[in-house]
Amino acid sequence: MKKIFLFLSLCLLALTFADDVAAQQKKPRIGIAGIQIENSVFMPNRQPIAGRPLTLPDYLSPDSAMGQAATWLPSLMGRGGGRGPVTRESYDAFVNEALEIIKANMPYDAFWFYNHGACSVEGVADPEGEFMEKVRSLIGNDVLITTTMDLHGNASWLVALNSDLITTYRKAPHDDSRESHRRGVVNLLDRLASGKGRPAYKAWVAVPVLLSGEWSSTRAEPAKSLYAMVPEVEAMPGVIDAGIWIGYVWGDDRRNQGVVMVYGDDKAQVEAGAKKLAQKFWDVRRQFTLEAPGYPLEKCLDLAIASNKKPFFISDMGDNPGGGGSGEVTWTLARVLKRPELQSADGKKLLYCSIPGDEMVEDARKAGVGGHAEGYVGAMTDNSYEPPVWLSGTVMYVSPIQDQTSDNSQYRRRSNIAIIKTGSIYIVVGTSSPTPNLEGTGIDPREMDIVMVKQGYLVNQWYNMKADWVMALTRGGVDQDFQNIPYKNIIRPMFPLDPDMPDPELNVIFVPSAKHLYGR
Helix, strand or coil: HHHHHHHHHHHHHHHHHHHHHHHHCCCEEEEEEEEEEEECCCCCCEEEEEEEECCCCCHHCCCCCCCCCCEEEEEEEEEEECCEEEHHHHHHHHHHHHHHHHHHHHCCCCCEECCCCCEECCCEEEEHHHHHHHHHHCCCCCCCEEEEECCCCCCHHHHCCCCEEECCCCCCCCCHHHHHHHHHHHHHHHHHHHHCCCCEEEEEEEEECCCCCCCCCCCCCHHHHHHHHHHHHCCCEEEEEEECCCCCCCCCCCCCEEEEEEEEECCHHHHHHHHHHHHHHHHHHHCCCCCCCCCCCHHHHHHHHHHEEEEEEEEEHHHCCCCCCCCCCCCHHHCCCCCCHHHHCCCCCCEEECCCCCCHHHHHHHCCCCCCCEEEECCCCCCCCCCCEEEEEEEEECCCCCCCCCCCCCCCCCCCEEEEEEEEEEEEEEECCCCCCCCCCCCCCCCCCCEEECCCCCCCHHCCCCEEEEECCCCCCCCCHHCCCCCCCCCCECCCCCCCCCCCCCCEEEEHHHHHHHCC
């Protein structure tokens, strides 16, 4: 009797195991790769691209419904900083390494490109698009591909061609980044589960407008109303998703321009939605403006010093590392240090965030809190505008150990930093982050009279703290003086570089799928 019971138990266990194996085999296999770099081409320095193992987002955790809906096969994420164009050698090495991992994980039912869209590489016109094309040629044209992007990236023709589904952020600042990436994955899973596969129609419209994020914050008009139209188009019958790409103003290739994309299964609705968004984008082009008043640096300092509102924020826009700048340009800091009103210890307190300077941090560590430290900061490689600045002052804080860990956000990096006080100026040294982690430093930005950050539009951390705010037209790799940017390769005419250009046709072009274009 026991033998019979044991036999039946083993049979049941085998059937359960077989069902589990079958269920695993039925799960779609989805690969992931991407390039998350935004870097100005108008900088003298160069950087390597670092291929890092890709970590799944929390909504794809093993115990989540989405995580269990597929077998996720991440490869590499290409990362770097705002340090100028990526070297061709390192880009090629990254692509080859990623392709090896992707090949080892084949076959795939689907693939997710987790891109920014504004990577500049020496000698490569469309780094993301060319990477996607190489992956597509490897994994085959039957694989369903979704691409998620930053709205300040470039939805080039090559990116559009190699994406069956595509989506982008709808907010700047990017409060919806997680939501947008998740939306792209949800759409992918839905098309797989339903068996509908790639959408029948994918519309692409080039809009000859090239603006920075500082001029198109969705907290202000006209971008606020323009982007409010995107979910309206998405809700149209037969439309799956829609997006508006502002593009990347500090790149210099034909792909650098505004783009609208809409896709779905109803051709008329997809075309109408794309035309509606593109026409509105063009119609409001002259209304785009800085979110806060923009002035030359000296006027911004005059206003801040005279103001009774605190903290009074000044955006050091020209060297914003979050927009592709190096974060080490000293042009602004050199002029702040010369202001006579800030050279006395009892002057208005100004917090400056931030400037790299590892040697200065080490000197501060030797001196200790309350001690005197001095040394050069900034402009170690990006010295086109100003040489390194000699800084001398009192150590207000220094991190006890070097800690260069990151939580995948350049804005939240906890760095090996020191805070040096000279006159009434508190300078965060050792990082290029405009939002250094000041917890435990004894420095509270809310207690400062003036806070100057290497940023364009303020991220919410600063935006919710400000009592007043101006945007300084400063120098750097992400200069807001578009008229004087030395473009050579972008399509012309382009607004606002050519303000009196004729109205474009805004043709809606239906993008073939890779399968339709290349075949099997």
